Amino acid sequence: MKKILSIAMALSTLLTVAQSDEEVLKTIYTQSLTNGKSYDWLNHLSNQIGSRLSGSLGAEKAVAYTKEELETLGLDKVWLQPVMVPRWVRGAKEYAFIESERGKTSTVNICALGGSVATPSLGLKAPIVEVKNFQELEALGTENIEGKIVFFNRPMQADLIITFEAYGGCVNQRYSGAVEAAKYGAVGVIVRSMNLRQDDLPHTGSMTYGDLPVEKRIPSAAISTNDANLLSTMLTLKKDIKFYFKQNCKQLKDVLSYNVIGQITGSEFPDEYMIVGGHLDSWDLGDGSHDDGAGVVQSMDVLRLLKESGIKPKRSIRVVLFMNEENGLRGGKKYAEEAIKKNENHIFALESDAGGFTPRGFSFDCSDAAFDQVLSWESLFKPYLIHYFEKGGSGADVGPLKSETNVLAGLRPDSQRYFDHHHASNDTFDAINKRELELGAATMTSLVYLFDKYGVNPINASKEIKK
Amino acid sequence: MKKILSIAMALSTLLTVAQSDEEVLKTIYTQSLTNGKSYDWLNHLSNQIGSRLSGSLGAEKAVAYTKEELETLGLDKVWLQPVMVPRWVRGAKEYAFIESERGKTSTVNICALGGSVATPSLGLKAPIVEVKNFQELEALGTENIEGKIVFFNRPMQADLIITFEAYGGCVNQRYSGAVEAAKYGAVGVIVRSMNLRQDDLPHTGSMTYGDLPVEKRIPSAAISTNDANLLSTMLTLKKDIKFYFKQNCKQLKDVLSYNVIGQITGSEFPDEYMIVGGHLDSWDLGDGSHDDGAGVVQSMDVLRLLKESGIKPKRSIRVVLFMNEENGLRGGKKYAEEAIKKNENHIFALESDAGGFTPRGFSFDCSDAAFDQVLSWESLFKPYLIHYFEKGGSGADVGPLKSETNVLAGLRPDSQRYFDHHHASNDTFDAINKRELELGAATMTSLVYLFDKYGVNPINASKEIKK
Numbered sequence: 001m002k003k004i005l006s007i008a009m010a011l012s013t014l015l016t017v018a019q020s021d022e023e024v025l026k027t028i029y030t031q032s033l034t035n036g037k038s039y040d041w042l043n044h045l046s047n048q049i050g051s052r053l054s055g056s057l058g059a060e061k062a063v064a065y066t067k068e069e070l071e072t073l074g075l076d077k078v079w080l081q082p083v084m085v086p087r088w089v090r091g092a093k094e095y096a097f098i099e100s101e102r103g104k105t106s107t108v109n110i111c112a113l114g115g116s117v118a119t120p121s122l123g124l125k126a127p128i129v130e131v132k133n134f135q136e137l138e139a140l141g142t143e144n145i146e147g148k149i150v151f152f153n154r155p156m157q158a159d160l161i162i163t164f165e166a167y168g169g170c171v172n173q174r175y176s177g178a179v180e181a182a183k184y185g186a187v188g189v190i191v192r193s194m195n196l197r198q199d200d201l202p203h204t205g206s207m208t209y210g211d212l213p214v215e216k217r218i219p220s221a222a223i224s225t226n227d228a229n230l231l232s233t234m235l236t237l238k239k240d241i242k243f244y245f246k247q248n249c250k251q252l253k254d255v256l257s258y259n260v261i262g263q264i265t266g267s268e269f270p271d272e273y274m275i276v277g278g279h280l281d282s283w284d285l286g287d288g289s290h291d292d293g294a295g296v297v298q299s300m301d302v303l304r305l306l307k308e309s310g311i312k313p314k315r316s317i318r319v320v321l322f323m324n325e326e327n328g329l330r331g332g333k334k335y336a337e338e339a340i341k342k343n344e345n346h347i348f349a350l351e352s353d354a355g356g357f358t359p360r361g362f363s364f365d366c367s368d369a370a371f372d373q374v375l376s377w378e379s380l381f382k383p384y385l386i387h388y389f390e391k392g393g394s395g396a397d398v399g400p401l402k403s404e405t406n407v408l409a410g411l412r413p414d415s416q417r418y419f420d421h422h423h424a425s426n427d428t429f430d431a432i433n434k435r436e437l438e439l440g441a442a443t444m445t446s447l448v449y450l451f452d453k454y455g456v457n458p459i460n461a462s463k464e465i466k467k
Numbered sequence: 468m469k470k471i472l473s474i475a476m477a478l479s480t481l482l483t484v485a486q487s488d489e490e491v492l493k494t495i496y497t498q499s500l501t502n503g504k505s506y507d508w509l510n511h512l513s514n515q516i517g518s519r520l521s522g523s524l525g526a527e528k529a530v531a532y533t534k535e536e537l538e539t540l541g542l543d544k545v546w547l548q549p550v551m552v553p554r555w556v557r558g559a560k561e562y563a564f565i566e567s568e569r570g571k572t573s574t575v576n577i578c579a580l581g582g583s584v585a586t587p588s589l590g591l592k593a594p595i596v597e598v599k600n601f602q603e604l605e606a607l608g609t610e611n612i613e614g615k616i617v618f619f620n621r622p623m624q625a626d627l628i629i630t631f632e633a634y635g636g637c638v639n640q641r642y643s644g645a646v647e648a649a650k651y652g653a654v655g656v657i658v659r660s661m662n663l664r665q666d667d668l669p670h671t672g673s674m675t676y677g678d679l680p681v682e683k684r685i686p687s688a689a690i691s692t693n694d695a696n697l698l699s700t701m702l703t704l705k706k707d708i709k710f711y712f713k714q715n716c717k718q719l720k721d722v723l724s725y726n727v728i729g730q731i732t733g734s735e736f737p738d739e740y741m742i743v744g745g746h747l748d749s750w751d752l753g754d755g756s757h758d759d760g761a762g763v764v765q766s767m768d769v770l771r772l773l774k775e776s777g778i779k780p781k782r783s784i785r786v787v788l789f790m791n792e793e794n795g796l797r798g799g800k801k802y803a804e805e806a807i808k809k810n811e812n813h814i815f816a817l818e819s820d821a822g823g824f825t826p827r828g829f830s831f832d833c834s835d836a837a838f839d840q841v842l843s844w845e846s847l848f849k850p851y852l853i854h855y856f857e858k859g860g861s862g863a864d865v866g867p868l869k870s871e872t873n874v875l876a877g878l879r880p881d882s883q884r885y886f887d888h889h890h891a892s893n894d895t896f897d898a899i900n901k902r903e904l905e906l907g908a909a910t911m912t913s914l915v916y917l918f919d920k921y922g923v924n925p926i927n928a929s930k931e932i933k934k
Contacts, residue, residue, distance in 0.1 A: 030626040158902070159497040161851055196902065358825075358881050360852060384628055385827060387854040414825050414881060416902045435625070435663065435883045 021380055025446045027309045029384055032442035037304055039434040041069060041297040046287040046429035053284040054324040055087030055255045062280050063258045066296065066321050070262040073304050077265070080258040083334040085324040087252040088114055090284055094221060096245035098231055099125070100238055108227035110190065111202040111285065112247040113174060114327045116220040119188065123246030124149070124219065126187050130235050134172070134180050146185030149243050152177045153192045153228055156419065163415040164354070167194055171205070178220040179210045189220040190243060192228040194419060200224045201424040204283050206327045221245055259331045260321040264303055268314035274348040275318040276302045276448055279325035279397055286427030290418065294356030294432065296321050298441040305445040313452045315347070322397040325353070329396055336400035347456045350409045350444060351395025357413035358436045359443040361388025366407040370457040377450055386443055388412050407456055411444055488847055492913045494776045496851055499909035504771055506901045508536060508764040513754040513896035520751040521791040522554030522722045529747050530725050533763065533788050537729040540771050544732070547725040550801040552791040554719040555582055557751055561688060563712035565698055566592070567705055575694035577657065578669040578752065579714040580641060581794045583687040586655065590713030591686065593654050597702050601647050613652030616710050619644045620659045620695055623886065630882040631821070634661055638672070645687040646677045656687040657710065659695040661886060667691045668891040671750050673794045688712055726798045727788040731770055735781035741815040742785040743769045743915055746792035746864055753894030757885065761823030761899065763788050765908040772912040780919045782814070789864040792820070796863055803867035814923045817876045817911060818862025824880035825903045826910040828855025833874040837924040844917055853910055855879050874923055878911055
């Protein structure tokens with residue numbers, strides 16, 4: 001008996017050696033770089049389908065296409081999860097100009113913010129006043145703002161290395177600018193685009209009216225960084241210039257849409273769920289290649305790469321393609337709601353929603369114990385130049401799954417170019433590099449493999465070893 | 468006396484605290500990202516001057532422009548170092564087709580390799596034979612090669628993470644393909660472009676004839692990856708297809724050119740030289756923005772950023788803009804030759820010649836002691852996501868300065884996109900991201916600052932502390 005046991009142990013050691021984590025990661029990366037599907041999928045999503053704003057035909061086509069593609073992968077289950085989503089439409093191309101004196105105008109590039117109301121059908125012309133933040137707005141007060149358009153012009157901070165931090169420092173102007181300005185009787189809002197580059201492209205994005213009654217809602221638009229600079233300079237030279245803009249966007253009734261889900265059922269712990277995902281919807285100006293077509297196809301490829309690399313997960317691995325991250329987060333909320341309703345134990349969730357650029361690592365929302373476990377894997381990732389492992393946020397769609405014991409994570413690609421494209425007409429397929437996209441998919445797959453193999457924290461892991 | 472000493476020590480501690488390395492690096496990065504000059508300089512170099520092949524008008528203009536710009540920086544010295552350089556001209560645009568049968572042709576995209584001879588003036592048509600390497604060439608031998616064109620078609624290996632390694636594994640086809648094929652009586656050579664992407668752009672680059680007499684030299688050209696795939700497929704279907712190409716490039720007489728040098732003279736050790744550089748010349752198809760306009764402007768900005776950050780170097784810091792890296796390395800050799808002649812002690816040399824992409828770190832050619840010193844600085848770079856510190860190569864131009872005690876280093880930016888542009892017509896300014904370029908300049912400046920402050924290795928450093 002002793003002899004058999006030691007043979008068995010030797011054999012198991014041998015098998016472990018034959019499939020070391022180093023070797024498995026090497027297989028995963030090689031598969032992705034030489035036999036990846038993410039780039040082809042994204043080519044179709046971006047160039048055949050195009051933009052995918054919630055409730056649009058593009059979003060509907062993307063649901064059908066990704067479900068169909070997942071069905072070819074030999075997963076254990078592929079299904080659609082119904083969810084009602086808001087539907088906002090941009091309407092005709094927006095038009096705007098600065099009027100420095102009667103008859104003397106400069107056309108500028110704007111786009112309506114997602115969720116904004118329209119201007120009157122002939123447009124809106126009013127004096128414009130520049131502020132950098134809500135404190136300046138308050139200091140000006142009703143007497144200086146009433147009847148005017150407010151121009152929020154606080155730029156993204158260039159000296160922050162992670163550009164998402166610069167975005168975080170500015171985005172309240174876009175999201176809450178209208179509701180704040182309306183308090184003081186403003187008639188419209190123009191917001192500097194969330195873009196670190198000086199160029200001519202306006203960047204859209206979501207905004208809120210909070211609980212403002214319909215009749216008090218004022219139209220809100222983004223202006224390109226070049227034109228924001230122009231407007232600011234003109235305001236320095238001449239305080240009483242006017243701004244004109246015209247947009248006929250509209251919020252329609254909610255419509256039925258879907259999260260797209262595929263699953264490999266776990267061989268040992270089928271009731272422990274690990275999910276990987278991105279969001280299927282995109283803004284309407286570009287084709288949503290980086291935000292978040294990249295995350296969608298990378299997540300799809302995680303399940304394919306696991307299979308291609310001969311990995312049979314112990315836990316149930318799901319790819320979830322969320323609908324409506326951009327203007328409502330209904331998909332993410334619905335998925336978490338259903339998971340709770342069905343008492344599904346989600347031990348891990350990873351989102352890719354920061355662009356398809358070279359991956360640098362992950363951000364983790366988890367316990368210290370789970371994070372220590374992650375750090376113990378750092379050297380496995382070193383050959384792939386993956387070095388960023390920090391505690392922090394994860395992703396908007398997976399956020400609602402947060403529990404005290406699970407691990408939420410977000411892929412962190414190089415962020416330098418991201419806001420050049422974010423929510424703008426140049427978020428298109430030509431800005432995607434195939435290898436960078438594939439490295440991201442491999443990096444995600446590797447993390448999923450490790451968490452599936454070792455469980456979610458040292459306590460779980462040691463339990464497993466003991467049994 | 469003791470009291471004075473302890474006051475002095477306390478004061479010195481205080482000063483150190485007031486200007487910690489962390490703070491200095493923060494200043495350098497902030498300066499580069501908010502007040503950098505590298506992007507503007509590169510805009511001029513790329514869009515006003517354009518390509519800068521050795522001996523061309525562009526190269527001449529680049530010498531004059533960069534000297535002029537360095538002269539505005541208030542350095543202690545700016546000068547030109549004369550060097551004779553080769554002059555090769557491409558002539559008319561190349562033309563090529565595959566002839567599967569008489570009258571049935573497919574046009575393909577080629578470009579002459581730098582240094583190649585022309586085809587006969589009416590072009591060259593011959594049967595073509597595909598090989599993957601020199602072993603296959605040898606195995607085929609004279610009987611299968613004589614009178615034919617050899618097609619070298621070994622692709623870059625996609626599963627290598629650092630793309631320069633994939634380049635290293637292929638470039639002998641381009642550099643030595645002609646001289647090897649000529650041994651077996653080949654009449655011409657077509658080489659698959661060194662490009663990881665499948666596209667239509669041929670990539671040029673240098674090649675050699677070794678000591679082959681002039682009459683035995685055969686023309687050599689690169690073919691785009693898409694067309695290499697097409698040609699290979701056609702050869703699989705039909706062995707006896709012919710290939711036609713026509714190029715009228717020419718090697719002219721050597722001409723006088725210059726390295727451009729600027730210097731801040733050291734305050735304590737003026738005879739210890741630290742240099743930072745890139746190469747001013749570029750291939751002729753694009754405008755050389757990544758290779759190596761980026762390295763040129765980053766190196767120039769290192770000296771400016773030191774000044775703007777209030778750093779007064781103890782050692783003499785030179786920016787050296789080398790001429791003729793691409794097809795001769797005459798500038799790098801000349802600089803080292805003069806340094807030896809003048810007995811200048813070069814303790815450190817850093818080159819940026821791997822593109823203007825997000826910096827990841829450095830590669831070091833130095834002693835273990837010096838490398839340990841570098842590793843002790845790792846945490847200083849962490850806030851800037853600089854994590855790659857490895858022993859290895861440095862840069863072609865600084866290579867000739869190698870001594871037993873000095874440190875040679877090369878900036879290592881993200882390499883995923885580099886070979887999409889390398890030596891091709893799309894190595895242009897629009898492929899440059901301002902922030903990525905500026906992060907590179909700041910990263911280089913930070914390393915220069917640290918080596919200037921602490922000296923080149925622990926032995927030097929401790930000497931200094933003792934004195």
